[in-house]
Amino acid sequence: MRKLAEKNPEKLVDLLQERLTFERTSVKLYDRVLALMASSGEPQIHGMLDTMRAYRDEEAEHQAWLEEQIRALGGDVNGETELSRLVTEEARGIEQVILSQAPQLPHLFHALMAAELVDNAGWDLLMSLAEDADDDEALDTFGIRLAEEEDHLEFLRQTIARYAESRVLGGALQLPTEL
Template sequence: MKRLIEKHPERVVDYLAERLAFERGGVRLYEALLEHVEEAPEPEVRALATLLRRQRDEEREHVTWLQAQLEALGAGSHPHSARAELSREETRGLAHVILEGHAPLPHLLHALLAAELVDHAGWDLLVALADEAHDMEAQRALRQRRDEEARHLALCRELAERFAVQQVLDEPLRLPVTP
C-alpha cells in the first residue's frame, strides 16, 4: 500500500478501519444467521449452512487481512475513527434484525443482503482508490477481496429472489447448495 498511503496515510487508515469495523460486524451477522439456518426444520434451508459458513470464513479472512494492514501502518488492530464508528452503527441496525430472532428467514436474508451491498461498495471504493494511486500491490489484494464480496452479494441476491418466488408465486423453494 505504499503508493496509496503516500499523501494521507491517516485517511487511508480511516477507510481501512471502516472496512474492518464492517467486516467484524459481518462475521457476527453470518454467525447469527447460521444459528437460524442450522435450526431450520427444512433440510434445504439447513443445507445453506455450508455456503454461509464459507462466506463467513471469507469475512473472517478479510478481518485478519485488514488487521494486518492496519498494524503495518502503525494503527493497531482496533483503530478508532469516524468512519469505523459509522460502520459499527450501520451493522448494529442490521444485527438487531438478525439477533432479535423473531423475524422469518427471508427477512434475515434481506438484512444480510443489505449488509453485503454495503460491504461490496466499501471494497469497491478501496479498489478505486488503489487504482487511482496506481498501487499495483494494493490493487491485487483489494480486488481479491472485492471479488469475494461480489460472490457473497450474488448468493444473497439469489436467496432473496428464490424466497420471493416461493412467497409470491407459490413455487417450491429451490435453494442453491453449491457455490
C-alpha cells in the same frame, strides 16, 4: 499498499478501520444466521450451510487481513476512527434484524444482503483508490476480496429471489446451495 499510503497514511488507516469494523460486524452477523440456519430443521436451509460457512470464513479472513494492514501502517486495530464510528451506527439496523429474538429466515437473508451491498461498496471504493494511486499490489489484494464479496452478494440475491418467486408466483421453494 505503499503507493496508496504515501500522501495520507492516517486517512488510509481510517478507511481500512471502517472496513475492519464492518468485517467484524459481518462475522458476527454470519455467526448468528448460521446458528439459526443449523437449528431450522429445514433440509434446504441445511443444504446452504456449507456455502454460508465458507462466506463467514472469508469475512473472518478479510478481518484478519485488514488488521495486519492497519498494524503495518502504524494504526490501532482496536481504536475508533471517524469512519469506524459511522459504520457502527449504520450497521445497527441490520444487526437489530439479525440479532432479534425470533427472526424469520427470509428476513435474515434480506438483512445479510443489505450488509453485503455495503461491504461490496467499501471494497469497491478501496479498488478505485488503489487504481487512482496506481498501486497494483493493493489493487490485486483488494480485487480478491471484492470478488469474494460479490460472490456472497450474488448468492444472497439468488436466495431472496427464490423466496420472492415462491411467495409471489407460487410453487415450491428451491433455495440455492452454491453459486
